[in-house]
Amino acid sequence: MSRIARLSDVLINKIAAGEVVERPASVVKELVENAIDAGASTVRVELDGGGVDRIIVSDDGHGMGRTDAVACLERHATSKLRELDDLFHIDSMGFRGEAIPAIASVSRFTLHSAAANSEVGTRVSVEGGGPPLVEDAPPRTGTVMTVEDLFFNVPARRKFLRRGDTELKHAEEAVVRLALAYPEVGFFASHEGGTLFSSAACPDDPRERIAAALGSTAHPHLFPVEERRLGVAVTGYAASPEFTFNNARGLYTFVNRRYIRDRGLIGTIQRAYQDFLAAGRQPVVVLHIDVDPRAVDVNVHPQKQEVRFADARGVQEALTAALSRMLRAAPWLGSGVEGAAPQAGQPMDAAHYAHAVERFLTRAQEAAWGGPLPTAMDAPGPGPGAPSLGPLGPGALPFAAAVGQAPAFGQAQPQLNEAPPPGYFGALRPLGMLGGRFHVCEGPGGTLVVMDPHAALERARLTGYLRALESGKPPPAPTLFGTTLELPVAAAKALVEGREALSRLGFDVEPFGGTTVALKTVPPGLEGADARSLLEALARALPPKSATLDTVSLAEAVRVMACHAAKQAGAVPLSDAQFRALLGELDRADFHPTCSHGTVVVLEMPLLELERRAR
Ligand SMILES: Nc1ncnc2c1ncn2[C@@H]1O[C@H](COP(=O)(O)OP(=O)(O)OP(=O)(O)O)[C@@H](O)[C@H]1O
Numbered sequence: 088m089s090r091i092a093r094l095s096d097v098l099i100n101k102i103a104a105g106e107v108v109e110r111p112a113s114v115v116k117e118l119v120e121n122a123i124d125a126g127a128s129t130v131r132v133e134l135d136g137g138g139v140d141r142i143i144v145s146d147d148g149h150g151m152g153r154t155d156a157v158a159c160l161e162r163h164a165t166s167k168l169r170e171l172d173d174l175f176h177i178d179s180m181g182f183r184g185e186a187i188p189a190i191a192s193v194s195r196f197t198l199h200s201a202a203a204n205s206e207v208g209t210r211v212s213v214e215g216g217g218p219p220l221v222e223d224a225p226p227r228t229g230t231v232m233t234v235e236d237l238f239f240n241v242p243a244r245r246k247f248l249r250r251g252d253t254e255l256k257h258a259e260e261a262v263v264r265l266a267l268a269y270p271e272v273g274f275f276a277s278h279e280g281g282t283l284f285s286s287a288a289c290p291d292d293p294r295e296r297i298a299a300a301l302g303s304t305a306h307p308h309l310f311p312v313e314e315r316r317l318g319v320a321v322t323g324y325a326a327s328p329e330f331t332f333n334n335a336r337g338l339y340t341f342v343n344r345r346y347i348r349d350r351g352l353i354g355t356i357q358r359a360y361q362d363f364l365a366a367g368r369q370p371v372v373v374l375h376i377d378v379d380p381r382a383v384d385v386n387v388h389p390q391k392q393e394v395r396f397a398d399a400r401g402v403q404e405a406l407t408a409a410l411s412r413m414l415r416a417a418p419w420l421g422s423g424v425e426g427a428a429p430q431a432g433q434p435m436d437a438a439h440y441a442h443a444v445e446r447f448l449t450r451a452q453e454a455a456w457g458g459p460l461p462t463a464m465d466a467p468g469p470g471p472g473a474p475s476l477g478p479l480g481p482g483a484l485p486f487a488a489a490v491g492q493a494p495a496f497g498q499a500q501p502q503l504n505e506a507p508p509p510g511y512f513g514a515l516r517p518l519g520m521l522g523g524r525f526h527v528c529e530g531p532g533g534t535l536v537v538m539d540p541h542a543a544l545e546r547a548r549l550t551g552y553l554r555a556l557e558s559g560k561p562p563p564a565p566t567l568f569g570t571t572l573e574l575p576v577a578a579a580k581a582l583v584e585g586r587e588a589l590s591r592l593g594f595d596v597e598p599f600g601g602t603t604v605a606l607k608t609v610p611p612g613l614e615g616a617d618a619r620s621l622l623e624a625l626a627r628a629l630p631p632k633s634a635t636l637d638t639v640s641l642a643e644a645v646r647v648m649a650c651h652a653a654k655q656a657g658a659v660p661l662s663d664a665q666f667r668a669l670l671g672e673l674d675r676a677d678f679h680p681t682c683s684h685g686t687v688v689v690l691e692m693p694l695l696e697l698e699r700r701a702r
């Protein structure tokens with residue numbers, strides 16, 4: 088008897104399904120891609136049971152006549168590839184003629200389609216790759232594919248599907264990726280009747296699509312990027328460093344409209360952003376890389392997620408150039424005036440400008456003071472923070488007094504803590520440093536704005552910690568830290584007694600024998616803080632044992648946290664990029680009096696006032 092037998096088609100399809108169909112999301116991807124290849128202008132995806140129970144994909148594309156409707160179930164039946172040469176300039180999503188037979192071999196599959204203007208449609212049903220049942224059906228525009236009970240006949244596979252909504256999340260992500268690639272196609276997806284994703288075609292402003300996918304707040308932060316070179320074009324939208332995620336889920340790259348998650352491309356994008364983002368933040372971009380189809384091999388990955396470029400370095404350079412140009416121009420800082428934002432590539436100009444402003448300011452202040460100035464550093468600090476520009480009691484500093492006459496946001500008397508107008512900080516145009524410590528900016532209407540970075544950082548951190556506390560959720564992912572410290576008796580006692588309060592704030596403190604405590608985790612932003620001074624300050628700031636734990640009783644402790652976080656973040660002068668990121672944070676910060684620390688974040692001086700005083 089011969090040892091070798093040819094596998095049946097049913098078995099071959101099932102084996103192929105192992106590569107093409109991993110989970111409901113892969114079915115969604117394959118069917119939606121087919122709909123797009125068929126020229127659909129709207130694609131609908133309906134799911135039940137996370138897509139395991141049912142996936143229906145309907146389109147209004149060119150549809151299929153009877154012959155094609157039956158043929159598409161045969162392995163290697165495709166309308167998209169005819170010759171070997173075609174493989175090297177693929178312009179459709181599909182090309183292997185594998186997806187439908189594979190899906191139909193591991194599910195209960197039905198398709199309903201009709202050729203354009205045909206009087207009769209076709210329904211084809213297949214159970215687990217068995218013989219197709221072909222019937223007449225009503226005519227329709229486009230195609231509906233229904234996939235039920237995925238892997239019902241492959242128990243080993245079915246067992247590997249995830250519980251809960253994991254499969255649904257993957258399926259939704261599959262829709263989002265295709266929706267981002269094809270903004271000119273309308274996408275509607277639902278699960279058990281509830282909308283998952285809904286976005287009408289938006290060929291004119293793809294940012295609407297990106298906002299539908301990544302959150303409506305993304306829209307104003309998205310800026311176009313473009314770099315066209317011989318053989319490669321990079322286009323799309325990238326978010327300013329003010330709109331970031333704490334993971335890489337906002338990084339979308341498409342090569343010739345195909346979603347690609349390639350480590351090299353992701354790394355290139357992250358490097359372009361690295362000087363602009365705080366540690367742990369990830370950029371948000373939706374970028375299309377278009378190359379000559381002959382210069383890229385998409386057939387290197389079963390789910391077509393990796394590619395091989397003929398000129399990988401050229402692609403990388405174009406990508407870097409596109410992003411760097413946008414980031415350097417910092418359009419998010421512009422007040423609508425083209426080129427108003429300082430170019431990061433020209434630090435000398437900013438330094439010169441800052442020097443000139445410094446001299447101007449000194450003269451202005453001396454004129455008002457009538458003598459040499461006490462430095463801002465000499466001003467009494469209001470709290471546990473480092474010296475700040477305040478508190479500015481009337482006449483504490485001539486600069487403050489001058490400002491006092493021109494009511495300005497952020498000034499001590501009487502509008503301390505008054506909320507700035509929306510977008511105030513983002514609209515500031517950084518000019519440079521003053522005294523090696525303060526940031527000087529041009530503000531709205533030609534005002535001169537001086538900012539204390541420590542106070543600003545503290546305000547931003549304070550808002551973050553308070554919001555985390557108010558939301559009742561522990562701060563996201565406390566960082567592993569792990570250290571033991573021997574403390575004064577009173578401090579150790581207060582910390583151990585205040586463990587519950589501390590844990591609400593994101594600290595894990597445990598007694599470690601005697602007056603030693605173990606600090607196991609700290610909330611984000613305090614990873615590198617001086618543990619001893621932080622804990623001693625917290626010990627003093629914690630509410631008494633009997634107090635109910637709420638934002639009021641914990642306010643002092645939150646201030647301590649914000650102060651230490653700011654101290655750490657501002658230990659070295661902020662880079663241009665960090666300062667810009669801080670401005671963004673301040674626009675989202677809370678300036679409500681209850682979170683007042685008494686520090687003044689900015690002082691504003693109208694230029695007219697300056698001119699008058701400098702005379
Ligand atoms: N929604 C649809 N509308 C019209 N024709 C379709 C549709 N879906 C599939 N087809 C036809 O069925 C054929 C087989 O589809 P299938 O997805 O199996 O293979 P493919 O798209 O050619 O390649 P791949 O396996 O790479 O996806 C397609 O080439 C196309 O002609």
Ligand SMILES: [Mg+2]
Nearest residue numbers: 117121181186
């Ligand atoms: Mg296909």
